[in-house]
Amino acid sequence: NMGWRDKLLAQLRLGWSHEYADTTRPVSVSFVGAPASPFTTYGISPTRDGAVVGFTTSTTVADGASIYARYEGNIAGQDSSHALTAGVRVSW
Numbered sequence: 468n469m470g471w472r473d474k475l476l477a478q479l480r481l482g483w484s485h486e487y488a489d490t491t492r493p494v495s496v497s498f499v500g501a502p503a504s505p506f507t508t509y510g511i512s513p514t515r516d517g518a519v520v521g522f523t524t525s526t527t528v529a530d531g532a533s534i535y536a537r538y539e540g541n542i543a544g545q546d547s548s549h550a551l552t553a554g555v556r557v558s559w
Contacts, residue, residue, distance in 0.1 A: 475526045482519035484541060490515060517543025531558040 490512040497505040520542065525535035536553040 475524060478521075478523045480519070480521035480523075484517045484519050484543065486513060486515045511545075513546045514544040517541055517546070525556075532556070 492510040492512065493507050494510065495505055495507045497503075518541075520540045521538060523535065523537045525533055527533045533556045534554070535556060537551070539550045539552075541548045
């Protein structure tokens, strides 16, 4: 108990992501000055497997008001992404 109106609520999410599609990323382009000479280049192939993680916590601080914090992450080698969100939720 944090001494606030309600207890601190927490949620943990764990998962796994897998890319089933072809991971080669060809891009076929041509220059404006030479549209008859297209070429294809390949970008870095994304990692096929990754961990999906998330954590959310929230608590009510007054009638119709709560605060929250959330982390979402997709960890897949160099293709990792992370997001952190915090805020106040007010209902009337």
